Amino acid sequence: MAPDEFQQAWQAQASRTRVTIDADLLRQEVQRDQQDFRTKIFYRDFGEVGVALMLIPIWITLGVMTESTWSWYLTVPVLIWMSGFMLVYRRRHQQQPSEPDEPLLSCVQRSITEVDDQIWLLRNVFWWYLLPPSVSILIFFAHTSWLARSGGELYALIFFLLLAGSLVAVYSWVYSLNQRAVRLQLEPRRQELLTLLTSLQDETTGNAAQDQIALPGLPFTDQKLCMPRTSPVRIIIGVFVLLFIIMLLVVYLMSANLHFLSGKDDPRTSPFAAVRWQESQPEVKVQEEWYQLVSLDGISASEIVAFSKQTYGDKWQKRFEEDLVELLTRMGHPPADQVTLGVQSLTSSERKTLAGVPMTYENRRAIRNAAQQRERSEP
Structure with missing residues (x-):
């Protein structure tokens, strides 16, 4: 037999090779992986909602203490919207916890649904998470720059462009992080779950599975999901802190501008006795x-x-x-x-x-x- 014939025969035999896996062991592994995914999503949501709700009283208090203009308070309803949207979305897409004796096929389908929900959330993060605060903060920046126009309209325009550019840079980075998470974490996970689902459906219909079933964490897995090196909660908190620092800087610059653009070393003067x-x-x-x-x-x-x-x-x-x-x-x-x-x-x-x-x-x-x-x- 020629070498090519040997190779063809070996490939034909390999194509008929099947991996037999204990169903209970596989179900336990799927449920364990599903629970890990839910835990990560829970802590991410907890960080987003918790920080947004915590910022509401801080934002109001800071506005009162610094006697900020009305545009400062536009971010308060935005924070309420962000936390409310997340809570309502999770409520509407809440999945029932897996039962120990739940069919493996149902467990995998539920995992795919959860991943699809998270993919939709991150792919549309611009509309519900980035756009609303961008509008309120840009209005505040524009209002602040307008009030600072006494130093010159060109100065006010440059002031606004610098602030707006900082905001765009931060939010572009946040958007890219979310899309990277979809591309490197959620999409591979979804494909592996779909592969497993197809294999299980083939078994159900009596068709032999042709490929090795790949699931994160199992000994036979060829690929591992790319997990983030930095905790999502830390990233979220870091973004909020960075934006908060930017807003504080604006308030400080606004105060300094109002005090010193008039050309006086001490603005505490009056023409009235x-x-x-x-x-x-x-x-x-x-x-x-x-x-x-x-x-x-x-x-x-x-x-x-x-x-x-x-x-x-x-x-x-x-x-x-x-x-x-x-x-x-x-x-x-x-x-x-x-x-x-x-x-x-x-x-x-x-x-x-x-x-x-x-x-x-x-x-x-x-x-x-x-x-x-x-x-x-x-x-």
Whole structure:
């Protein structure tokens, strides 16, 4: 017999070779592998949902402490959406735990369903996990840059592009990690389970299995799944921490911008020696005389008050009195060392313009001291 004939005969014999495996042992191995997969997914979900829920009170507290603008709080409903989506998705695709005597075919089919659910989740991670916070954070970055435009529109644009670029870089990395997990971990796992399912179906229909059954963890497995070197939970927490640091940096830069873009070493100045209120109308003391404030550098007093209410909420009066420079800077009108006041007499309808009114630290300190005295006198 020629060598080629020997080779053909050997291949024909090998093609008829079958591996006989104890069904109970195989079922136990499939169930053990299924439980390991569920455990990994549980800890991943726990990390995502837990960190999102933990960030909600932290986000609100930080916003209150730093007196951030309304755009900061847009991320709060996004965090609720992310955690809620994950909980609802897992609830709708929850699989029943395997029974010890469950048929092997059903166990494998359930494992394939679980893998398919996870593949769908990661392949669509952009829509439910990355896009919502991207929108809220980009709005915050855009709003912050807009408020910083007093340093120049080009500066504000560069500021926004740097922040947006950092966000895109981080989220691109997160997206690539998820797609890599699908490609290197979930797809090979799915193919091995499908191979096993086909072999079992062939056995059920009476057809001989032609290939060796490959399942992760069994002695006859030729391939092992590529497991991540870093825990997914650590990656998720790391991403959240990185984004949180970026947001804190933005808040810090915003605060520094508001304090120093006006060209003053100390923004705690005021043109008023004292301030009092008639409902929402400020009355100011200038040069030992009280007036009703009509405008400041051409900006109506009602516009300044409305912006303070919108930006600072319940602290709008305090910010108008004690942090006028910051308030005007946020409006895009940082004051100079001297301002022009439009005022009206309290005893008549006469209006006049006070030009060259100096912004002094002494005025602001007097207003602050008066506010502290009022606070101490309140019960």
